[in-house]
Amino acid sequence: MHSSVWAIIVSVRLRRLLAILIMLTILSWRLVPEVTLAKTQTASPPQQLLQISTTQTPSVSSSIQPYLDRAIKRVTKFSLDNGLKFIVFERHQAPVAFFVTYADVGAVDEPDGKTGMAHFLEHLAFKGTTRIGTKDYQAEKPLLDRLEQLNAQIKTAKADGKQDEVARLQAEFEQVESQAAKLVKENEFFQIVSQTGGDLNAATYLDKTVYFYSLPANKLELWMSLESERFLEPEFRREFYQERDVILEERRLRVENSPTGLMTEKFLETAFTVHPYRRPGIGYEEDIRNLTPKDVQQFFETYYIPSNLTIAIVGDVNPAEVQKLAKIYFERYLAKPKPNSQIPVEPPQTQIREVTLRLQSQPLYVEGYHRPALSHPDDPVYDIISGLLCCGSTSRLYKSLVEQQQLALDVAANPSVPDDKYPNLIIFSTTTTSGHTLDELAAALHQEIEKLKTEPVSATELQRVQTQIKAAVLGNLNSNMGMARVLSEYEAKTGSWRNSFKYLDQIAAVTPADIQRVAKATFSPENRTIGKLLPQQR
Template sequence: MRDNKIVIITFIILVTFFTGVALGEPSKKDEPISVPEVKYSFSKLENGLEIFVFEDLNVPLVEVSLWYKVGSLDEPEGLTGISHLLEHTMFLGTETLAKDQVHNLVKKVGGYNNASTHWSYTKYYEELPATNLELGIAIEADRMGNLKINPVEFQREKEVVMQERRRSIENNPIRSAYEEIMATAFQQSPLHHQIIGWMEDIEGITVEDINAFYRQYYAPNNAVLVVSGDAEPKVVTELAKQYFGDYRPQKIDRIVPIEPDQQEERVLTIEKMIKVPYIIMIYKLPVGNHPEMTSVEFLLEILINKSVSRVNTELKQKQEILLDAGAWVSRLPISGYAQVILIPSSVDKVTEVTEGFDLELKKLIDNGITDEELQVIKKSVLKELVFAQKDLRSFKDIIIEGRLNYNDPDFYQKEIKAINDMTKEDLIQAAKKYFVQTNRTVGYILPQTN
């Protein structure tokens, strides 16, 4: 998108998967907590296009979105950033719509449109009055089959993306250091590069490269059409047949390099123009739907993220050597990672904070966790899921991500079961298995000494 916010970690505000809502005292019984199923309609065209409709008659609005199962993870060496650059290119016009015409058509009816690129998918969407449902579907169908690239406009847009990279990474001391840490942690995996790509690769991408990538992945059998809001499923399906029905499926080839097993801890020190030091730890994890990943997320809540977590209580409140901390898990359709961020109070506390974190992790493994700790977090997370369902247009993203990443739109229900079934022993087992020094990369970002 023009102002696309690439999903790169921000370190001033530590975002976590769970939000840590206080729920009061846990119940005496560890009773399963249910989360209602989200209802949706599903259909599929003969060419492979999948259609999800989340009907909500409360407001006369619709969101039409087209999700392509292609993102940064699919980029070959030398073409990093091509998914994001193609996203920009999709706004430059088609055989039937001139540059900016899509935006103007949507704006004319009081709507809004944009797009975003992620690790495993690229999403385009229009928010429209319900009476303009057909417009949104027609726009996305046109862009799927009729992209037209003007070389001059393409070069101009490439400069926009390169400037975006300069602004978001190269001129940002923390993000540029983070990029270096991730590239050290992952040797062969596509996670070696950030979603926006390496600058030299962006510079080298040609119109021919973009067209080839577009033809390979922007096909009906590699896309999901999602409509949420005031729209009847039958009407959506008929419009999809009308506008997408003639497109032919493509053979989708995916080659994901295998990341070699890490045999020892990797450590790097980077000096930047910053005032306080940062410690970033990357622990490698399995694919996102692995049954232990929910346990890993809960472990990090108890160890780091909660205000009464082990790390916060000991290092921040008691010893006062830590300014802030946070951790979360990147769950992907390939092997992912857990990320730990520690902000020491000063440079001379960096070693002390690192050792303190390792000690708190060891104490958790050796001494275990309490029933109360686990039950409070279970209730907190499940309550958040219940509240999230009230915003159907947002919750539908969870369902579609499950479909794209794990071929399972109801993956969230499996997560709910995993949460209810989780035991204290599951968390300790996950800690022993994944949170070992030979499985991590540690990056120290320090203020420049001069």
């Protein structure tokens, strides 16, 4: 199973342009199979705080605008009458295509007490529909109905302390579940796609849920049929309870049984007081255990509506043919208004916050600072700051903490944690070498951060980071997958896919004065959250 709990990204917002390509993961969850869609895993949360890259991006020409202009001319956008948007990027070098369905919904949209629904729904979206994934839906449906009834009755009997009743109901539940399992066509979505030489996967994040396919280009209509069917009449009750157990095991493995997983969860709970970014995207154990198919169905009906979906297709396709088929398959969806966001605004932090855990683990130091969202004009400045400080052998933190002072084994930074649609955190983390303390690391880290406030960055150093980002963009232009994800995300989060091409102009416009200004506004003690993971005392 490909996993993803919190998508791993290198140090700058080439995250959106490069990390999408490498598809490693941290703050988000996924879940699709290498061999089976029934089992899924979640990558370890700590990776979000520990993302490290020592790879240096090759330099490129100072101007890549001609490449971008040619790419822009190959993009076609259209909307269906129900509000669903399509973005098509023509690339005819090879007879393949990459498809992304971007749902503008994630863990932040879950109500308190029902965390984990976005991730759970993404798991269940591979279980099939009333036609796909079943041998006989008319025989399967009453069994699924009965399982729902029995699950509710078991909860009531447990609450009333009726253990004999619980045992009787549980025995019937297992019998009905076994009968229902015999009617399931395991992993039929995956089997259909793999038989064509394609692949499919998905990822749940705090701000979004992304479903993606790679297929031969002549399978365009097959994709249209499968993907439109998936969200037209999904059957979320199929293998619901088995999947719940899989997710609970994921949580135990990646959080309860992982020191850095626990640190990640506790750190975000400390850094955020009211915003949903404080909650784990995989959900809390009690919430996951109590979720029902009706909860997931209601969440789906609220957020998986045409106006909340953006589809990007990149590869050897014809935009006119895409639009023709899209009308046939996707205009079957009923139009609904986009749901109103009721997400609370995180108040300004006014004093240092700290969380310390003692576990069987190597010492780890983490600190984060609140920063604005992706849409803020200073967003590129944070990417530059992250690139200056970390990572790789030429970065300031690596040279100072690892090479010169030999205080740290390695250093890491992420300019946007846990996601970037809303105001978030810029994070730094590091692990100690033998004989040194976390407090020594913290002091050395603060010295480097203070330099950003007091000493203008040289033109040479700034240009190095800007060049690395340019190189990443060029690499992204060669990836169907990267372009599909970038185009759909910028369309959903910023209002236009074109903004993804403006990013380099914004990066190029960052000045040493901008870096000092943002550093002074951000890196203050009262805006700091600290996390310390210490070995257990004997």
